[in-house]
Amino acid sequence: MATKERISLNVNNKSYDLEVDPNMPLLYALRNELDVTGPKFGCGLAQCGACTVIVDGRAMRSCMTSVQSAQGRQIRTIEGLGTPENPHPVQKAFIEEAVPQCGYCISGWLMTSVALLEENPRRSDAEIRQSLSSLKCRCGTHMSILRAVNRAAKAMA
Amino acid sequence: MTKQANFKLTRRDLLKGGGALVVTFGMPGWAITATQDGGSLSKPPLMPDQLDSYLSIAADGKVTAYFGKMDMGQGVDTAIAQIVADELDVPFERVGVLMSDTEYTLDQGGASGSTGIRSGAQPLRNAAAEARRVLLDMASEKLGIPAEGLTVTDGIIQAKDQSSRQVKYEELIGGKYFHVNLEWNERLGNALNATGKATPKTHDQYKVVGKSMPRIDVSGKVFGQTPYVTDIKRPGMWHGRILRPPVAGATPTGWDNDSISDIPDAKVVRVKDFIGVVAPEEWGAINAAQQLKVTWSEVEPPFIEMDDLYDYIRRTPHVEENAGGGFGGRVPVDEGPVDKALEGAARVIEAEYEHPFQSHACMGPACAVVDARSDSATVWTGSQKAHKTREGVAKLLELPMESVRGIWVPGPGSYGRNDAGDAAMDAAVLSKAIGRPVRVQGMRHEGHGWDPKGPASVITLRAGLDAEGNVIAHRFQAKGFSAWDVRSNEASPSDTLAGLLTGWPKNTRHNYGTPSESYDFPTKLHFWRTIPPFLETASPLRTAHFRDPQGPQVHFASESFIDEIAAAVGQDPVEFRLKYLTDPRDIAVVEAAAKAAGWETRTSPRRDRQSGDVLTGRGIAYASRGGTTVATVAEVEVNRQTGRVWAKRFVVAHDCGLIINPDGLKTTVEGNIIQALSRALKEEVKFDRNNVTSIDWVSYPILDSTEAPESIEVVQINRPEVAPTGAGEPSTRQVAAAVANAIFDATGARIRRVPFTPERVKASLA
Numbered sequence: 001m002a003t004k005e006r007i008s009l010n011v012n013n014k015s016y017d018l019e020v021d022p023n024m025p026l027l028y029a030l031r032n033e034l035d036v037t038g039p040k041f042g043c044g045l046a047q048c049g050a051c052t053v054i055v056d057g058r059a060m061r062s063c064m065t066s067v068q069s070a071q072g073r074q075i076r077t078i079e080g081l082g083t084p085e086n087p088h089p090v091q092k093a094f095i096e097e098a099v100p101q102c103g104y105c106i107s108g109w110l111m112t113s114v115a116l117l118e119e120n121p122r123r124s125d126a127e128i129r130q131s132l133s134s135l136k137c138r139c140g141t142h143m144s145i146l147r148a149v150n151r152a153a154k155a156m157a
Numbered sequence: 158m159t160k161q162a163n164f165k166l167t168r169r170d171l172l173k174g175g176g177a178l179v180v181t182f183g184m185p186g187w188a189i190t191a192t193q194d195g196g197s198l199s200k201p202p203l204m205p206d207q208l209d210s211y212l213s214i215a216a217d218g219k220v221t222a223y224f225g226k227m228d229m230g231q232g233v234d235t236a237i238a239q240i241v242a243d244e245l246d247v248p249f250e251r252v253g254v255l256m257s258d259t260e261y262t263l264d265q266g267g268a269s270g271s272t273g274i275r276s277g278a279q280p281l282r283n284a285a286a287e288a289r290r291v292l293l294d295m296a297s298e299k300l301g302i303p304a305e306g307l308t309v310t311d312g313i314i315q316a317k318d319q320s321s322r323q324v325k326y327e328e329l330i331g332g333k334y335f336h337v338n339l340e341w342n343e344r345l346g347n348a349l350n351a352t353g354k355a356t357p358k359t360h361d362q363y364k365v366v367g368k369s370m371p372r373i374d375v376s377g378k379v380f381g382q383t384p385y386v387t388d389i390k391r392p393g394m395w396h397g398r399i400l401r402p403p404v405a406g407a408t409p410t411g412w413d414n415d416s417i418s419d420i421p422d423a424k425v426v427r428v429k430d431f432i433g434v435v436a437p438e439e440w441g442a443i444n445a446a447q448q449l450k451v452t453w454s455e456v457e458p459p460f461i462e463m464d465d466l467y468d469y470i471r472r473t474p475h476v477e478e479n480a481g482g483g484f485g486g487r488v489p490v491d492e493g494p495v496d497k498a499l500e501g502a503a504r505v506i507e508a509e510y511e512h513p514f515q516s517h518a519c520m521g522p523a524c525a526v527v528d529a530r531s532d533s534a535t536v537w538t539g540s541q542k543a544h545k546t547r548e549g550v551a552k553l554l555e556l557p558m559e560s561v562r563g564i565w566v567p568g569p570g571s572y573g574r575n576d577a578g579d580a581a582m583d584a585a586v587l588s589k590a591i592g593r594p595v596r597v598q599g600m601r602h603e604g605h606g607w608d609p610k611g612p613a614s615v616i617t618l619r620a621g622l623d624a625e626g627n628v629i630a631h632r633f634q635a636k637g638f639s640a641w642d643v644r645s646n647e648a649s650p651s652d653t654l655a656g657l658l659t660g661w662p663k664n665t666r667h668n669y670g671t672p673s674e675s676y677d678f679p680t681k682l683h684f685w686r687t688i689p690p691f692l693e694t695a696s697p698l699r700t701a702h703f704r705d706p707q708g709p710q711v712h713f714a715s716e717s718f719i720d721e722i723a724a725a726v727g728q729d730p731v732e733f734r735l736k737y738l739t740d741p742r743d744i745a746v747v748e749a750a751a752k753a754a755g756w757e758t759r760t761s762p763r764r765d766r767q768s769g770d771v772l773t774g775r776g777i778a779y780a781s782r783g784g785t786t787v788a789t790v791a792e793v794e795v796n797r798q799t800g801r802v803w804a805k806r807f808v809v810a811h812d813c814g815l816i817i818n819p820d821g822l823k824t825t826v827e828g829n830i831i832q833a834l835s836r837a838l839k840e841e842v843k844f845d846r847n848n849v850t851s852i853d854w855v856s857y858p859i860l861d862s863t864e865a866p867e868s869i870e871v872v873q874i875n876r877p878e879v880a881p882t883g884a885g886e887p888s889t890r891q892v893a894a895a896v897a898n899a900i901f902d903a904t905g906a907r908i909r910r911v912p913f914t915p916e917r918v919k920a921s922l923a
Contacts, residue, residue, distance in 0.1 A: 087379075
């Protein structure tokens with residue numbers, strides 16, 4: 001394990017200074033140092049997407065992103081997306097479709113969908129399916145996820 | 158839309174606040190201001206014969222239902238809130254549900270066999286009805302009006318002829334306890350029930366039940382506010398990881414402390430054959446587990462070559478058999494009559510179906526936090542059965558059960574006896590060893606590799622036909638690994654990895670399953686046989702309940718075979734089923750599914766010539782489960798060049814009696830279909846002679862968004878007069894057969910082994 005270093009992170013528009021192993025994945029800094037627990041540990045292998053956060057506008061797997069490489073970049077998590085009073089359009093759609101079952105993977109699907117639709121909301125169902133294909137959901141909520149993302153795409157277009 | 162539907166119990170406060178809830182009089186969830194009339198401020202013991210064990214009403218009128226089961230997004234808690242709201246005559250939004258905390262809820266068996274509503278709701282319904290009756294009596298006394306002259310709307314009791322004379326529930330009982338006795342049936346677990354003097358309402362009086370009320374849990378999950386078991390933090394908590402052997406069954410013989418000397422404060426914990434590491438920080442524990450050099454005992458490879466699995470099952474002598482189905486009593490297997498009938502048949506059809514081990518493969522490896530003290534312990538667990546987890550942890554720590562508290566917190570998925578029960582025991586061993594709260598979460602390879610597996614089996618079917626093609630004999634034999642190598646809960650440490658590694662004896666019991674259907678075949682024998690587990694200790698191929706235990710294996714075989722018989726006698730698969738089905742509700746779902754799917758009556762495989770690489774076909778399968786009955790039509794595309802199967806459309810006719818929440822039922826059925834489709838098309842635990850080798854999402858793939866169907870239509874057959882029977886699992890068991898039957902319809906090739914991988918399908922077309 002490497003020696004701890006001082007690392008500065010910007011998460012949901014707040015700045016934090018941490019003393020951590022710079023090689024530690026961003027996920028553990030968020031969850032354990034900052035108590036930002038929306039991103040979940042699913043695989044640690046970038047295979048499932050439960051840890052997905054948005055870094056400088058792009059969806060990234062925080063389990064394989066070192067905290068050092070996230071320095072000086074804008075990190076967005078589910079906590080920084082919207083609130084019940086003022087939801088992000090993708091969150092609004094996920095509520096309208098009652099998407100989550102166990103919900104453990106949902107932050108990852110939300111953040112990936114937000115990055116996709118904020119880049120360009122004009123997406124066909126086929127594009128949405130393709131763009132989300134590297135995410136996993138074990139409860140099998142695929143149908144309601146696809147309904148919700150299509151709905152959000154229309155709302156954001 | 159974004160309004161939180163039901164008030165949130167202060168779950169987060171509860172979890173962070175120090176274990177015990179600190180509110181004025183011990184009611185969880187809100188501060189209590191005592192009112193003047195009736196009730197009592199002292200809490201009665203948490204007993205099934207106490208009304209206060211099921212619900213309470215706070216000073217602000219909020220109602221809490223205490224529910225000894227849990228929900229993982231199928232909407233059971235929402236349904237409970239609907240049922241309680243209707244019985245009490247309070248608005249749905251005013252009811253919260255506290256689930257599976259042993260301090261506040263009774264042992265209702267946890268999540269188990271889709272009984273959340275079927276069994277779990279009964280005592281809550283009765284208690285709510287009784288509470289309403291008692292409150293009417295209290296109001297009668299206060300207002301000086303006979304109870305018959307009173308009516309209740311939104312928790313306000315008023316005189317029928319003079320609405321100004323009224324009193325609110327909370328003015329009568331708010332923040333206090335009822336101290337009303339119920340009649341308890343003296344059962345615990347799923348069978349627990351209690352009744353009061355009141356008669357619950359009849360279905361025609363429901364206002365909230367039957368409506369698609371918004372699910373209570375959705376908002377917290379979508380805004381990242383729901384605390385999961387992985388998110389629990391306790392003062393002084395350390396992190397633990399367990400080391401598993403490279404060859405299953407090997408035990409640690411030594412380790413090198415120097416290999417983790419660079420990790421601050423990391424320690425090794427070894428108790429008999431259990432070895433783990435702890436560290437103050439999670440990243441430290443992860444590194445310690447990766448770095449620690451352990452030497453393991455030399456053992457014979459415990460497993461067979463994977464290619465040999467089904468022949469191994471065939472040739473291994475069985476140790477138990479039963480013709481009494483999966484969960485019924487023991488019925489001796491008498492092969493005489495059916496074999497004689499088969500001998501006398503004009504024609505005999507036979508087929509064999511193979512089903513692999515499958516992994517729960519939950520989204521996160523299991524996690525638990527345990528705070529073990531010398532005289533007490535608290536366990537935070539994602540297990541479906543927190544009361545049983547508490548019992549197991551108490552035994553492992555040698556503590557009285559009463560001094561251990563189990564708190565269910567949502568975990569990463571839960572589809573039966575997954576790895577959650579093991580994580581709780583792992584954390585208990587580590588916490589006891591270091592005298593601190595310990596959080597354990599496995600890594601991905603442990604989640605896939607060491608979770609209990611759905612059992613592999615070979616199922617053999619024979620049908621005897623008379624000269625006219627009528628079925629006169631039907632013989633179903635399942636042979637496989639037991640569903641109860643690990644029992645369905647962790648009430649005994651013997652059913653957990655940590656228990657087995659610290660000296661608890663293996664406790665294998667035997668169970669499998671037989672078809673649940675109502676076909677009238679004159680001579681019928683359905684039975685199962687089980688073989689012993691590979692290992693009599695901690696094993697990555699332990700077998701246990703996995704969603705709809707043995708339902709997929711059994712009905713993949715039985716419902717594929719129905720189509721094989723139909724094809725042999727030249728009948729349409731729907732017509733053939735309707736000819737032999739006897740239960741009117743079974744007949745109704747088959748007819749409803751066929752109608753909604755636009756089923757074209759003809760034999761399979763389709764006779765018309767299809768051009769191009771993509772062949773299409775349709776198939777049906779039906780089965781019942783615990784009173785619920787389901788028929789599923791699948792429409793598939795099969796690419797004859799690649800062997801790839803896309804299940805494009807499903808039509809599911811679903812009858813679970815009274816429907817509580819139509820939207821909740823729809824998404825629950827969709828989840829069943831997708832997970833079952835994933836299991837049918839893709840899922841197979843891989844192993845070599847030493848260990849399980851499918852240990853991530855690449856080696857154990859599941860269905861992705863490009864493979865999801867275009868549509869799933871759910872035909873909901875509502876039977877208000879029939880008590881609800883559950884929807885968490887019954888629509889899982891038809892899927893593999895419906896898809897296999899559709900592949901046969903499209904191609905004429907019969908797939909008899911799960912999963913239907915492109916390679917296998919392509920080979921069958923050759």
